[in-house]
Amino acid sequence: MQFEFATATRIIFGAGVLGQVGPLVKPSGRRALVVTGSQPQRAEKLLANLAANGISTATFAVAGEPDLSTVENGTAFAQQHNCDCVIALGGGSVMDAGKAIAAMLTNDGELSDYLEIIGRGKTLVHPPAAFFAIPTTAGSGSEVTRNAVLASPEHKLKVSLRSPRMLATAALIDPELTYDLPQAVTASTGLDALTQLIEPYVCLRANPMTDGLCLEGLTRAARSLRAVFNNGHDKAAREDMAVASLHGGLALANAGLGAVHGFAGVLGGMFAAPHGAVCAALLPHVMTTNIQALREREPEGAALKRYRRIACLLTADPDAAADAGVAWVRQLVADLRIPPLRGYGITPEHVATVVARAANASSMKANPIALTPEELTSTLRQAL
């Protein structure tokens, strides 16, 4: 067994920890670029805290999922305002944008030089500017990952800017920031968190550290995802989901994902659909296909046992079979009102293209068993 584990330099967790941001940032910078979502007024408390600690700010709003121009514009804006550090307050999109801007602030050349697949895949020469990630959703885990997912509209692709240097200087996770999330966002981001605990746990590169994180995260998500959907102000449940999301991020960054994310990355580049909802629509179908393929080709392997363990955790039944876990997930996805993929304009005629692209996705390579083109095709058709 060999593994490596890396994460943000500091992780600060708890209701109200947003109040610690000023003293935390102060040693790293005097002028911060604050990256927010489409409603910058949600950053008022953060901006006031920074001002009280003598840190001046320039605010850059990101609407929707970031593309290459978002990062280029944000970097130019930060340079114009002489920002020496970056604070991202938002969901996965905002944190990914901030993470990429922090990297491009200190590294010369074009963004495309450093991108995988469509670019030259150059490695970052300099450490990024100090980067502070403050999630306002419980789903992406981007506060502790080392890549930023960016859309290239020109290529209809999502690609990553990736480097071990891109781990945050500090991740500040305050469950209070999620209390007022709209119900649909709670559902899609929460199901992304669930997916990001299941896929690393069964994936080919799972290791004992990520296993522990996944099992603890799954226990919390299983008992609290429905609760936060039904009552956003259930504090204990919101805290559980913030832990689940963090653990998912830690696990995926250090183990990998699987076929759900292999498909979701491709679909996200081609269609405007929330990442978490796409993952949720795929999850029960990918679980079914994986379990079936494992039963046929690796009936004694570890992955099938892991699907059984997941089923026991999700259903709270120590004798549950793997299929009971799939049924639990399918019911949850329905109860949280996640539409099938055709709700986003994905139709049978797109299946062949998506399958061909997804087969080469990096997440697909970590799937617990190599799926055939026929298996990928039938899985995607079922999720439409």
Ligand SMILES: [Zn+2]
């Ligand atoms: Zn995800």
